[in-house]
Amino acid sequence: MTEPEDLLPIGLEDRLPREAAAITRAKREALDAMDAHGYDRVRPPLIEFERSLAGRMGHESARTLCRFVDPASLRTLAVRSDITPQIGRIADTGLSQAPRPLRLCYAGEVAALSADQLDPARQRLQLGAELVGADTLEAISEILSLAVETLEAMGAQGLTIDLTLPDLVDTLAAGPMPLAPERIEPVKVELDSKDAGGLVAAGGETYLPLIHATGPVDTALERLRAIDAGGALASRISGIEKLAKSLEGRARVTLDPTERHGFKYYSWFGFTAYGAGASGALARGGTYRVQRSGEAATGFTCYLDRLLPALPPAPARDMLFLPTDHDPAVARRLRAEGWRTLNALTEGDDPRALGCTHRLAGAEPTRL
Incomplete structure (x- = not known):
């Protein structure tokens, strides 16, 4: 059987006029929202030297890069699969002497060699904002509020913000709830899957209460308080309370303190945004360290294509x-x-x- 000549590869698709118009409008509104808060737009290139780009990504993420040889330099090039590492490079190089905290935003296409199991798309329009040089509670509050405002500007409705603490197990394992180094990763896996039996088998019986410290933020925080851990969680609980309060009336706030999907390289705080009618997570963000320089940063990333199913049809325009x-x-x-x-x-x-x-x-x- 002959394959049609115009068949597109799996994970790639055309966006026809009405969809393209909706995405363009959402992108414009998002960039305007970030600009209004003092975030300057940068435009890194679609292609970089593979060694530089992969060096600023985690090993697992670097495996998604599309690679090819540059006919001019004969060095390996790569098409970006994530813009965030490029923002770190810009902060380290062209803007290394700029005053901190540095506020940058971006929008552009990214492509992956293969699709994620949870998302078949291999090309996406990614946009986001990065606050480089700060990962304090105030920085998180600013980024979280900006993420919500940006999603609202794009047309997202019925927002839910799910908070997480990516380094919680590491923090507890190093102090109030000790774990042998070889047991930390298995415990994280079982907590993420909410498997009580598997958690006990992995040697994490003392971590069982964390499985139930999830759900609406008020309820989840009460359960987190009950764990106590010698007061090690007090500052985190206080911070989450303040963040949740700042979003009252704007979004439903939930907490899953041991959620790991998409947060492998984040430090002590992370969040995921969902919207009514959207296909999957609309945004993800939190605190992290810029690769190579180790500079503290806070930011978020949105994928506009996931919002498209939730957007109302564009009104007919006069011609x-x-x-x-x-x-x-x-x-x-x-x-x-x-x-x-x-x-x-x-x-x-x-x-x-x-x-x-x-x-x-x-x-x-x-x-x-």
């Missing part, structure tokens, strides 16, 4: 048909006023068949 003998100066004036125009190429062009709602008659539009 002004311009006859072949129209006055170009009049057409320029009308476009400046906000009209969308379409030029007739022949006398026989049918404005209705071409999707026009108005026709230029002299110097003014008339409805068809």
